[in-house]
Amino acid sequence: MMTSFFDQFMSPSLLGIPLMALAFVLPWLLFPSPAPRWLTNRLLTLQGWFINRFTSQLLLPVNVGGHKWALILASLMLFLISLNMLGLLPYTFTPTTQLSLNMGLAVPLWLGTVLIGLRNQPTAALGHLLPEGTPVPLIPVLIIIETISLFIRPLALGVRLTANLTAGHLLMQLIATAAFVLLPLMPAVAITTSVILLLLTILEVAVAMIQAYVFVLLLSLYLQENV
């Protein structure tokens, strides 16, 4: 049976239940709901601090009308960051490597921001398609370009997350295989490869967090324009 390095991204299932189900439920288990106490346990305190800081930071540039999105943006951030970080554990499955999931998150949310803009302030929303100060002959071309850039946003959001995570996982698997295979042959090279693997793992942790943040940040940006 021919196996490839991409097999790690196939959705494994046991008795017909996909592992994705477990991977989805786990973030819910890791974030306990706030307790009706003033001083809570350490996990809850940390979680509350993080969510407060993150939401206040994220919603700084957004008008009051956009503050309705605070809940969904904060929960999206928590969801993505936990999915990405959990995927770095051995043998686990990262749902965000599946393009279907990321597009499923990106398209509805992006469409929501566009529709809100078109509904509440249609002139301003359409006005975004033409940057200020463009020379008159360029106007038609620029409108076409801006429309294309508007419609490519959900695609970019989804594909960015998928590509970053998939590439990271793939690289880790490749370098790990190389280090493992080289160990009996050339130990010195194997040690170098292991060091590279260590650095790559640190990078992956950073990428996991950053990608989640970028996703949510861009969404808030689109919201800001439109609300």
Next chain:
Amino acid sequence: MADRPVPIVEKRLMDVKLGELGTWIGGRDFTPNGIIASIRRGHDRYYNKYINVKKGGIGGVAMLLAGYIAISYLWEYDHIKHDRWRKYH
């Protein structure tokens, strides 16, 4: 010290005698509500024992993650067993 007689079904699992095991399993609540209630109970027990404590350390979450890794390994075993000592990956 004589314990008051308790119906078998309501005993905790560790208190059930081996002979009573069949009765115990037969009498438990396997409806969806019952299963959700048992998951809730298990979750509360774990949470209150390891996480909801004054100076909870990394252990509570770490045990959960270790269990998750173990279950993921089991789930993917059929797929991973081809990787054992392959010459070409």
